[in-house]
Amino acid sequence: MKEPASPPVVAIKGLSLTYEAADGPVYALSNVDLQIAEGEFISFIGPSGCGKTTLLRVIADLEQPTGGDIHVNGVGPEEARLRRDYGFVFQAPALYPWRTIQKNIELPLEIFGVSKAERREKASKQLELVNLKGFENKFPWQLSGGMQQRASIARALSFDPKLLLMDEPFGALDEIVRDHLNEQLLKLWDKTGKTVLFVTHSIPEAVFLSSKIVVMSPRPGRIIDIIDASVLGRDRTLDIRETPEFLKIAHRVREGLRAGHSYDD
Ligand code: ADP
Ligand code: MG
Secondary structure, three states, rough: OOOOOOOEEEEEEEEEEEEEEOOOOEEEEEOOOOOOOOOOEEEEEEOOOOOOOOOOOOOOOOOOOOOOEEOOOOHHHHHHHHHHEEEEOOOOOOOOOOOHHHHHHHHHHHHOOOHHHHHHHHHHHHHHOOOOOOOOOOOOOOHHHHOOOHHHHHHOOOOOOEEEEEEEOOOOOOOHHHHHHHHHHHHHHHHHHOEEEEEEEOHHHHHHHHHEEEEEOOOOOOEEEEOHHHHHHOOOOOOHHHHHHEEEEEEEHHHHHHHHHHHHH
């Protein structure tokens, strides 16, 4: 299992972040240690307000930690951002309504000054990966919520980064659509070998998708358990959710979340 040769994609040591709000400090993260290896699918699960978004934003250089150390692909978050080492998918698709799907996916490339021919080629590769071929000339509002979110995944992948950060990307979708997107995301992960960091509220979603599940405590967010789910294999279909192995892991996640809560009050 261990491959000391390839350095961790994300290495976090003693990370803390305190927001200075008007009515006093908010301790969002406290002493987080975490190493993520290449090709993993990591889910972060924890109660609302425990710092999951903050943690992804620190990795993406959208927020500065107040303590500790963080490296992304061996460099600081700022350098990783400038190198376009990762793509970010937000909870809302945030597509521009006046641009077609193709043009939305091309946008990051356009901003970066990539030539038109290369933009087309890169965008169509990502469109194919998220099964949106044939929809490139539609506008976002002509697509369902699930399709819009697939388009925003394609946009995050426009530079073909090896690391994908996803903050509750399917949280606003109904369960049937979410199930379907979970299956598609797993296939994408398997096909591309990307490293995925995925924030969710949902225990079944976390267990279904992940190679490892990081359970976080209520604020200030700390890691209370890291659960290996690789026994479920990589090639998963939704029926595995009824297997004893799946239920055992889901149970451990639930126990972790519960333990975190009693700790708090
Ligand atoms: P989660 O994503 O787990 O729900 P967040 O990372 O969004 O949690 O937030 C963690 C805590 O930090 C919450 O209590 C939230 O209200 C607070 N917080 C987030 N952003 C800011 C900010 N810019 N200023 C002050 N407090 C913030
Ligand atoms: Mg959040």
